[in-house]
Amino acid sequence: MKKAIIIGSTSGIGLALGCKLLTEGWQVGFTGRRAGILEEISVRYSGAAFTEKLDVTNSDMPEKIIGTLIDKMEGCDLIVVSSGVGHINSELVIAPELATIDVNVVGFTHVALAAAKYFISQGHGHLVVISSIAANRGDSGAPAYGATKAYQSTYAQALRKVTAKSSPSITVTDIQPGFVDTEMVQGDVFWLQSIDKATNQIFMAINRRCRKVYITRRWRFIAWFMRHMPDFIWHKL
Numbered sequence: 001m002k003k004a005i006i007i008g009s010t011s012g013i014g015l016a017l018g019c020k021l022l023t024e025g026w027q028v029g030f031t032g033r034r035a036g037i038l039e040e041i042s043v044r045y046s047g048a049a050f051t052e053k054l055d056v057t058n059s060d061m062p063e064k065i066i067g068t069l070i071d072k073m074e075g076c077d078l079i080v081v082s083s084g085v086g087h088i089n090s091e092l093v094i095a096p097e098l099a100t101i102d103v104n105v106v107g108f109t110h111v112a113l114a115a116a117k118y119f120i121s122q123g124h125g126h127l128v129v130i131s132s133i134a135a136n137r138g139d140s141g142a143p144a145y146g147a148t149k150a151y152q153s154t155y156a157q158a159l160r161k162v163t164a165k166s167s168p169s170i171t172v173t174d175i176q177p178g179f180v181d182t183e184m185v186q187g188d189v190f191w192l193q194s195i196d197k198a199t200n201q202i203f204m205a206i207n208r209r210c211r212k213v214y215i216t217r218r219w220r221f222i223a224w225f226m227r228h229m230p231d232f233i234w235h236k237l
């Protein structure tokens with residue numbers, strides 16, 4: 001039986017992907033800060049789901065909790081980093097920027113390193129990073145969010161190179177979703193994708209061991225435009 005741990009799986013993409021993996025016969029370790037939701041998951045999917053409370057900003061915890069889950073599940077083939085926060089901050093207030101960096105950069109790095117080191121030690125495994133389409137270019141609405149997602153994407157690229165030197169059986173996947181219908185997305189946005197469609201495409205990308213995918217696929221065009229649009233147009237949007 002294949003085994004996965006999803007960091008940030010009490011709601012949204014992480015929770016939906018965890019449930020999808022369970023229906024596909026995987027064992028899944030769920031994590032997040034909301035203990036009540038974790039309790040519900042462990043009761044509902046008793047035997048197949050394992051849960052551990054984890055705040056990724058608590059620097060002592062990510063490596064320890066990932067180790068605890070791996071021991072409980074007696075191994076792990078896949079670790080998905082879906083924990084993340086984003087704050088609209090056109091007013092350029094410092095606190096939300098620092099809070100975003102804390103989770104999406106500092107917490108992310110603890111988790112990604114723990115996962116990479118574990119897979120290097122066992123000689124195989126799959127690390128999946130849920131970054132964002134926002135990684136492609138800095139935007140005015142949420143400066144820290146886009147910058148932290150670019151960090152995650154580049155970090156995944158670096159870990160892909162590090163792990164390739166160690167074993168060809170380790171894969172690092174960068175998933176870049178556009179807008180997905182979760183608690184994180186507020187207000188009117190365009191091309192909002194259902195959580196089911198996004199989850200199915202992420203699951204396919206995992207099975208194919210892709211390096212980088214846009215979710216849904218048509219967001220690759222937006223990514224291209226974001227990267228290539230001249231500043232005089234980008235600054236007007």
Ligand SMILES: NC(=O)c1ccc[n+]([C@@H]2O[C@H](COP(=O)([O-])OP(=O)(O)OC[C@H]3O[C@@H](n4cnc5c(N)ncnc54)[C@H](OP(=O)(O)O)[C@@H]3O)[C@@H](O)[C@H]2O)c1
Binds near residue numbers: 034133179183
């Ligand atoms: N929805 C979108 O349109 C979209 C688009 C592109 C990328 N993404 C990315 O997809 C990922 C998942 O987001 P989502 O849309 O599914 O949002 P969500 O429903 O808000 O899920 C975020 C998850 O992160 C966890 N989390 C937040 N802070 C944490 C912390 N300090 N320690 C541990 N876990 C923490 C939350 O769990 P607890 O609150 O229980 O800790 C929750 O499980 C994020 O990285 C986000 O940036 C989302």
